[in-house]
Amino acid sequence: MEYDIIVVGGGPAGLSAAVRAAWVAAPAVTYRARVLVLDAGDAPGGLSRWQPLVMNSPGVVFTKRELKSMLRSCDLFGVEIKQGRVEALRTLESGGFEVTTADATYQCLATVIATGCRLGHRNEHRLFHHNRVLWFHDNATLDQVMEQLDANDRIKSICLCGSEAVAATHQYLMKPRRVELRTIAEPPYAEDPVPGVERGRLTLIEVDTAADRLRLQVESMYGAIDNIECDVLIVDFNAYQKTASSLGFLQCAPRRFANGFISTGRDMGCDVPGLFAAGDATSTPFSVVKAMSEGTVAGFAAYAHVCALRTGTAPNLFPFFPYEI
Ligand SMILES: Cc1cc2nc3c(=O)[nH]c(=O)nc-3n(C[C@H](O)[C@H](O)[C@H](O)COP(=O)(O)OP(=O)(O)OC[C@H]3O[C@@H](n4cnc5c(N)ncnc54)[C@H](O)[C@@H]3O)c2cc1C
Structure with a gap:
């Protein structure tokens, strides 16, 4: 040894x-x-x-x-x-x-x-200081975050990520909004999928500085790789606290x-x-x-x-x- x-x-x-x-x-x-x-x-x-x-x-x-x-x-x-x-x-x-x-x-x-x-990605800590990856710990903070993002014309799409409990946050956010929202639940998965919530593991987060956007790579539960572009990633720590x-x-x-x-x-x-x-x-x-x-x-x-x-x-x-x- x-x-x-x-x-x-x-x-x-x-x-x-x-x-x-x-x-x-x-x-x-x-x-x-x-x-x-x-x-x-x-x-x-x-x-x-x-x-x-x-x-x-x-x-x-x-x-x-x-x-x-x-x-x-x-x-x-x-x-x-x-x-x-x-x-x-x-x-x-x-x-x-x-x-x-x-x-x-x-x-x-x-x-x-x-x-x-947590996710444990390379460069993760740097991303948190770019205001591209945001986190929140209660719905009041989430409301504030969403208001700020909604008011910013440059933000067009948001990806919300967490473990299975992210579904609750997704449903909380379901009122009509200007920004496009994609929600990804990471494993372990509950028995019943929640409509509108995708399932997969976030495997890469990168900043595309030329396009001024985030590039995410998600491996679906069947192994397929999906490349997602968005302006902001919101990490649902409430969800992670429970299952991540x-x-x-x-x-x-x-x-x-x-x-x-x-x-x-x-x-x-x-x-x-x-x-x-x-x-x-x-x-x-x-x-x-x-x-x-x-x-x-x-x-x-x-x-x-x-x-x-x-x-x-x-x-x-x-x-x-x-x-x-
Ligand atoms: C935004 C934020 C604010 C916080 N504020 C506070 C606070 O004020 N006070 C407080 O007490 N706590 C706070 N926490 C919680 C605190 O940071 C954590 O509880 C603490 O860091 C946990 O330490 P850890 O060593 O268990 O895990 P981590 O600090 O998460 O370290 C885990 C390490 O494992 C590595 N790793 C992961 N997977 C692998 C792998 N497969 N192979 C090799 N390495 C791997 C990661 O790269 C990482 O370096 C906060 C957390 C966050 C996210």
């Missing part, structure tokens, strides 16, 4: 897991884990790259500075970070996991899934909630030995504090799993040992 632990997703949850898994080995010296983070974005950080995230108490935020310091810790403790979207994760008969990206295949003894709950998991690459089958998110135990372990999950991938509430704390626990537990396999004894770990580094 080239790696002990592979963390899939380098957002707050994945980076916390990686730092913890690598850091715990530094003072304990029982065994030093080799940790790799694979992230699909053009740089690690996940949603924390979009905007400062307010943590639990007012005034405490997770900003680029905190992200930088997590990345410095990764560097300090020898965590490797590579760019790559994981396309398949399967268990090996000999134990451990095989993790495949478009460019490489890796093997490891433990995996932490920290892929968040981005776990299509999983070829092993940990227990899942009905809405598709991974169900874990208290140590963030799934019912597949060596498989752990953290952050938005394990369901709501979506918050950076939850992501980091679950990541910390998952990294710790993944390290314990690996150390027991490598050395034959469970490590004697105490999470709050006063480390000297």
Whole structure:
């Protein structure tokens, strides 16, 4: 096995897991884990790259500075970070996991899934600052967004995207409007399709700067590719909050909630030995504090799993040992 632990997703949850898994080995010296983070974005950080995230108490935020310091810790403790979207994760008969990206295949003894709950497209965070990709969290905000878009003559078409619950938003928006509206529901799908709501997975978002429009690529549930042009993409986070998991690459089958998110135990372990999950991938509430704390626990537990396999004894770990580094 080239790696002990592979963390899939380098957002707050994945980076916390990686730092913890690598850091715990530094003072304990029982065994030093080799940790790799694979992230699909053009740089690690996940949603924390979009905007400062307010943590639990007012005034405490997770900003680029905190992200930088997590990345410095990764560097300090020898965590490797590579760019790559994981396309398949399967268990090996000999134990451990095989993790495949478009460019490489890796093997490891433990995996932490920290892929968040969003689309996870390259450049996604940049798009959010172009006012071409908008989001909202309640109908009052949506009304405001729609009013502004309706008043802008240059906006002719809007694509509304979310998971199955986007159908409710679509119906809310059904009053006649000047702009053309297409609605796409991503999997998992409910039994009955909703009239006017297309079904498919958004696989690409690009800005066509020459035409000043967005180009989307949608893979239908039957595998056909549809290229859509629109002026604005509205992402329905209400819908995503309920069902949006981005776990299509999983070829092993940990227990899942009905809405598709991974169900874990208290140590963030799934019912597949060596498989752990953290952050938005394990369901709501979506918050950076939850992501980091679950990541910390998952990294710790993944390290314990690996150390027991490598050395034959469970490590004697105490999470709050006063480390000297
Ligand atoms: C607009 C907005 C505002 C928010 N504001 C706040 C706030 O103020 N306070 C707060 O606490 N929370 C806020 N949140 C929520 C917070 O950002 C998330 O809860 C947190 O980022 C979750 O961390 P994560 O690591 O689980 O997932 P993410 O941050 O989503 O990171 C997941 C990472 O996994 C990668 N990935 C996905 N699929 C793959 C794959 N197949 N292979 C490899 N890598 C993959 C992605 O590229 C991404 O980097 C906000 C979210 C949004 C969208």
